[in-house]
Amino acid sequence: MTAHADLETRLRAGLRAAGDALPDAELSDPGRAADPTEPDHRTAAGSALARHRRSAGLAAAVATMVAVAGAGAIVATRDDDGRDGADVATEPTVGSSTTDSTPRMTAGPTGVLGDDAGPGVDPVAGSAVITDGELVTYGPDGRPGATVPLTPLADVGAAAPDLHGGWIVCGTPPAPTTSTPPGGTRPTFTVPDPGAATSEERTPELEAEIVEAEMERLDEVAEEAGAQPGTAPAQHNAYRFRAGEEPVPLGVNVYCVADSLSVTEVDGRPVLFYVSPATFSGRQLDLVTGADAALEIDVGDAGLSDVAVGGGRLAVLGDTGLGLWDLATGEPIAVGPVDLPSRPADATSGPFTDDMELSPDGATLAALVSDGSALADVVVVDLASGAELFRRPDAAPVEGGELSFDGTSVAVGSFYDGQATVLDVATGAERTIDAHGIMP
Amino acid sequence: MIDRLSTASVEQRSARAPDHGRFDAFYRRHARPLRQALCLALGDVDLGTEATDEAMARACARWDEVAAYANPPGWAYRVGLNWARSRLRRRRWRDLRPVPDRPAPAVPHDHDLTVALGRLTVEQRAVVVCRYLLDWSEDDTAAALDIPTGTVKSRLSRALDQLARHLEDPR
Numbered sequence: 001m002t003a004h005a006d007l008e009t010r011l012r013a014g015l016r017a018a019g020d021a022l023p024d025a026e027l028s029d030p031g032r033a034a035d036p037t038e039p040d041h042r043t044a045a046g047s048a049l050a051r052h053r054r055s056a057g058l059a060a061a062v063a064t065m066v067a068v069a070g071a072g073a074i075v076a077t078r079d080d081d082g083r084d085g086a087d088v089a090t091e092p093t094v095g096s097s098t099t100d101s102t103p104r105m106t107a108g109p110t111g112v113l114g115d116d117a118g119p120g121v122d123p124v125a126g127s128a129v130i131t132d133g134e135l136v137t138y139g140p141d142g143r144p145g146a147t148v149p150l151t152p153l154a155d156v157g158a159a160a161p162d163l164h165g166g167w168i169v170c171g172t173p174p175a176p177t178t179s180t181p182p183g184g185t186r187p188t189f190t191v192p193d194p195g196a197a198t199s200e201e202r203t204p205e206l207e208a209e210i211v212e213a214e215m216e217r218l219d220e221v222a223e224e225a226g227a228q229p230g231t232a233p234a235q236h237n238a239y240r241f242r243a244g245e246e247p248v249p250l251g252v253n254v255y256c257v258a259d260s261l262s263v264t265e266v267d268g269r270p271v272l273f274y275v276s277p278a279t280f281s282g283r284q285l286d287l288v289t290g291a292d293a294a295l296e297i298d299v300g301d302a303g304l305s306d307v308a309v310g311g312g313r314l315a316v317l318g319d320t321g322l323g324l325w326d327l328a329t330g331e332p333i334a335v336g337p338v339d340l341p342s343r344p345a346d347a348t349s350g351p352f353t354d355d356m357e358l359s360p361d362g363a364t365l366a367a368l369v370s371d372g373s374a375l376a377d378v379v380v381v382d383l384a385s386g387a388e389l390f391r392r393p394d395a396a397p398v399e400g401g402e403l404s405f406d407g408t409s410v411a412v413g414s415f416y417d418g419q420a421t422v423l424d425v426a427t428g429a430e431r432t433i434d435a436h437g438i439m440p
Numbered sequence: 441m442i443d444r445l446s447t448a449s450v451e452q453r454s455a456r457a458p459d460h461g462r463f464d465a466f467y468r469r470h471a472r473p474l475r476q477a478l479c480l481a482l483g484d485v486d487l488g489t490e491a492t493d494e495a496m497a498r499a500c501a502r503w504d505e506v507a508a509y510a511n512p513p514g515w516a517y518r519v520g521l522n523w524a525r526s527r528l529r530r531r532r533w534r535d536l537r538p539v540p541d542r543p544a545p546a547v548p549h550d551h552d553l554t555v556a557l558g559r560l561t562v563e564q565r566a567v568v569v570c571r572y573l574l575d576w577s578e579d580d581t582a583a584a585l586d587i588p589t590g591t592v593k594s595r596l597s598r599a600l601d602q603l604a605r606h607l608e609d610p611r
Contacts, residue, residue: 004604007603008600011568012572014550014554014557015480015547015572015573017548017549018480018554019473019476019479019480019545021545022476022479022545
């Protein structure tokens with residue numbers, strides 16, 4: 001550091017001066033807090049708790065980890081700066097004797113996945129946590145398994161199994177590539193702000209804060225990519241990773257947030273479903289042929305609160321209830337009287353559903369359901385009959401809570417807990433996996 | 441100034457007792473420097489302030505546990521950083537809308553350093569702040585951020601190189 005001795009001196013003085021020059025904040029005198037568990041809004045402790053609870057209620061999707069269940073793997077991604085779980089995804093165990101949820105992929109892909117993505121490809125064994133830019137899987141026994149470096153991506157935002165032993169991951173690439181203007185196609189599947197988030201105390205001001213923060217992030221990415229602020233980042237930011245192999249760029253630019261990537265089979269081929277940041281509309285990338293196209297399914301535009309892709313199906317929850325579509329044909333599929341609450345986009349309180357996940361066969365759906373409070377139930381429903389198959393009350397916090405579903409088990413966790421709880425849908429049995437490092 | 445992690449003061453040690461009343465002492469001692477550190481690391485006054493509240497709220501809610509940690513201020517710093525990054529990565533599909541400017545920290549009378557710091561990544565600034573504002577050692581910084589010491593060194597080295605380059609040619 002001696003080479004920068006003068007700079008270090010300047011830094012010390014500058015940072016301290018900058019800290020002292022910060023404008024006054026709402027950090028009030030804490031001296032009057034009697035019991036922090038019973039927040040007194042007049043005290044610092046009470047103020048902090050009150051603010052925490054306020055934001056906790058509206059944060060539905062600060063998805064920080066993706067957990068997995070049952071025979072599948074648990075996967076969490078973390079930034080290379082550390083310790084920030086970004087997404088949790090279930091990895092169906094391919095060709096394993098430990099599960100019946102074997103993906104149906106049988107074709108030998110020659111496209112994006114490469115020639116080695118045939119059936120029975122080595123599953124990512126074990127469960128996982130990501131540290132320093134790595135994706136680590138965890139097995140059903142809770143022990144760490146394979147480690148997959150996520151270089152060159154940074155700031156990983158989402159990960160999804162590609163059904164062939166690899167992972168589709170999005171993040172910030174090292175440098176912009178080609179500039180891709182928004183396509184001319186006008187997709188019919190659009191997802192406006194679902195407003196699914198979630199608090200009795202959600203206000204327009206807080207809503208604006210969320211939008212502002214997200215827009216700032218997008219602008220930063222766009223600026224780094226040489227694009228104009230306010231437009232979508234131009235660089236391709238999705239890669240396929242697999243243990244022991246070089247990452248393969250997918251050649252698309254995805255809106256990289258938790259739960260924004262899903263892979264399911266359509267006509268026997270794995271297809272990645274994602275959202276274009278240029279148009280904020282759904283698109284589909286055939287991982288075998290590399291064909292990229294708009295998702296041409298008209299799901300309406302009223303009050304969409306959550307979507308899920310799985311088992312070759314698209315599930316959309318809106319003001320009028322849950323809808324289901326066949327991704328191959330675009331035709332709607334009959335759904336039983338499923339009782340999942342949907343909060344209107346302009347509402348600031350009331351029950352809501354979040355983190356919907358379809359089972360690998362698309363027959364059942366798991367979700368976090370809240371009555372508007374800061375804790376959500378885990379609910380599993382049968383789509384054909386509408387029957388509720390499972391409910392675990394208060395299983396996850398709304399803020400930072402994430403859910404993953406492999407058809408037989410639900411994994412639920414929170415960024416702030418550092419643990420993933422795996423719930424068996426059939427028996428109700430639960431076990432906890434200590435995802436060291438995901439949480440502070 | 442937040443205490444160095446490896447040299448817990450008497451007050452720190454006493455604060456580890458499972459006594460809710462100690463949270464107020466912790467708050468009085470560490471809230472302001474924590475806010476300074478988070479604002480500067482995040483490059484955003486509002487976000488840093490809210491991150492401070494969030495971190496302190498979590499510390500308050502589980503004080504029995506947090507008080508027993510080796511370094512509660514370091515834990516709070518990491519919690520605040522992680523919360524802010526998650527906030528910025530809010531995963532919702534939203535329409536594009538114009539947003540107003542946000543206040544950013546500034547180094548008084550040193551515009552070039554302000555700009556140079558703004559060009560670092562949050563990860564780099566988080567380390568720089570630990571070392572040069574909080575005066576934590578590399579090992580203590582690594583412990584607080586839960587990253588290897590080698591990562592601290594490499595980030596710090598890159599950050600200083602980048603700062604030096606910018607300050608030499610502040611265009």
